[in-house]
Amino acid sequence: MNFFLQFNKSTDILPFVANNNSDILVYYVNELNLKNKNEFGTKKVFINPADICDLTNEINEYFEYYTDCKFNIYKNYEYFDQNVLNKLHADWAHAQHNTKVDVKNKGLLEYYSDDNLYPAWNEVATKINKTDHYNSLNTTIHRIETQFKTVKYDVGHWLRIDNPFPKNRCTNDVCNFRLSFNHLGRTLYNKFITLDDKLEFNDENTYNELLGFVDVSLSRPQTIPLSKEYSNWCKKLNRQPCGDFLNIGNLVDYKNRLTEYRQIVYNNRNNSFKIKIED
Numbered sequence: 001m002n003f004f005l006q007f008n009k010s011t012d013i014l015p016f017v018a019n020n021n022s023d024i025l026v027y028y029v030n031e032l033n034l035k036n037k038n039e040f041g042t043k044k045v046f047i048n049p050a051d052i053c054d055l056t057n058e059i060n061e062y063f064e065y066y067t068d069c070k071f072n073i074y075k076n077y078e079y080f081d082q083n084v085l086n087k088l089h090a091d092w093a094h095a096q097h098n099t100k101v102d103v104k105n106k107g108l109l110e111y112y113s114d115d116n117l118y119p120a121w122n123e124v125a126t127k128i129n130k131t132d133h134y135n136s137l138n139t140t141i142h143r144i145e146t147q148f149k150t151v152k153y154d155v156g157h158w159l160r161i162d163n164p165f166p167k168n169r170c171t172n173d174v175c176n177f178r179l180s181f182n183h184l185g186r187t188l189y190n191k192f193i194t195l196d197d198k199l200e201f202n203d204e205n206t207y208n209e210l211l212g213f214v215d216v217s218l219s220r221p222q223t224i225p226l227s228k229e230y231s232n233w234c235k236k237l238n239r240q241p242c243g244d245f246l247n248i249g250n251l252v253d254y255k256n257r258l259t260e261y262r263q264i265v266y267n268n269r270n271n272s273f274k275i276k277i278e279d
Contacts, residue, residue, distance in 0.1 A: 001025075002278040003249065005177075005216070007268040008039070014216065014264060014273075016177050016249040024165050025248050028179065028210055029275050031161045040153035040214060041272040047147055049079040049266075052140045056088075059137055062130055067099050067121055071137075079144060080262040089141050092134075096122040148218035148262050152180055153273070159212030167206045167242040174222040175247035176254065180213035189244050192230050199237060207246050214275075218261055221250045 001022040005014040018025055032038035056071050064070040071091055078084050099121040103112050111127050112119060125131045172189070181187060185205030186194065226241050234241040251261060 002252075003029075004276055004278070005040075005273040006276055007264075007271045007273045009271045010268060012264045012268055014261060015252040017252060018249040019175065019247060021165075021169055021246065021248050024169065024179075024210075024246070025275075026277060027164075028161065029277055031210075032155075032212075032275065035159070037155045037159055037212060038274050039272050040155055040212075040275070042151055042153045042269065044147070044151050044269065046266055046269050047140070047143050049076040049144070052079050052137075052144060055137060055140055059134055062128070063095075063121075063134070066101050066124055066128075067095070069095065069099060077259075077263050080266070081259045082145075085141050085145060089138065092137050092141070096120065148265060150219075151216045151265060152182075153214050153216065154180075154182075155212035157212070161210040161212075163207055163210045166240075168240050170206055170242040170244065170246050172224045172226060172243035172245060173247055174217065174219050174224065175245065175249065176217050176219075176221060176251045177248045178215050178217070179207070179210055179246040179248065180215045181207070181244060181246075182211050182213040183207065183209070187244050188234070188239060188242055189226075189230065192233050197233070199239075206242055210246075216265065218251075218258065218265065221254065 001018040003016050003018055003025060005016075007013070029038065053073065053076055056073055060070045060073070071088065074081075074084055097120045100118040101121055101124045102118060103109055103124070104117055109117075122131070125134050167188070170187070170189075183205045185203040185208075186196075187206045188204055189206075191199060191201075191204055226243060231241050251257070254261075
């Protein structure tokens with residue numbers, strides 16, 4: 001089954017294919033529509049791609065002078081392209097130890113002996129007090145990537161919907177669209193993680209209800225089986241194993257369209273969307 005998120009103030013959509021929980025999605029959307037609550041927004045603060053462009057330009061001002069090398073500069077939205085981020089990260093990492101500086105010709109001779117006239121760039125960066133600034137490129141790359149890992153959207157207030165579906169629908173798979181866990185209590189899996197081995201504390205809540213929260217994750221989808229240890233723990237306690245996530249579906253052509261999807265999420269950061277199921 002196909003469904004999509006349609007942003008209200010633009011023509012942008014995020015298209016998905018539902019997994020085995022398509023019946024949960026149909027039920028959830030019907031309930032939202034009946035309550036006139038099918039509109040989701042986010043308060044997440046995103047990094048402007050221009051920030052990493054400006055930072056790279058700043059680094060190039062001294063990096064090129066000392067090494068005769070420089071980092072590629074891209075247009076702002078190209079920094080949402082994972083291939084661009086992968087190359088930039090590799091260039092940043094490679095330069096640390098593999099790019100040498102001719103200190104005699106760069107005005108740094110006073111810091112080095114005659115047997116060390118071509119030190120690695122990371123050593124020189126420390127000498128000129130640029131290590132933190134240079135390494136902030138790595139931090140910014142990862143912030144660009146992780147800001148799209150999970151974007152939580154909500155309907156603007158507390159909304160509770162009865163959940164008639166079995167709890168074993170929850171898994172630990174990574175999926176691009178899921179109903180958020182924003183519940184009071186802990187999932188059964190979290191009880192296992194936090195050593196409540198006798199289930200003596202009565203705060204277990206594995207999606208006892210469906211709430212007005214959803215997650216859009218632009219992480220790569222994965223199937224992650226529940227561990228043997230957890231399954232054995234559940235068997236001992238006579239409980240049915242279930243995971244942390246109520247996954248619904250994955251983006252269409254995720255691998256080839258990731259850059260486009262990141263741009264859509266970023267461009268609509270101050271916009272809201274409706275969940276629509278294709279007829």
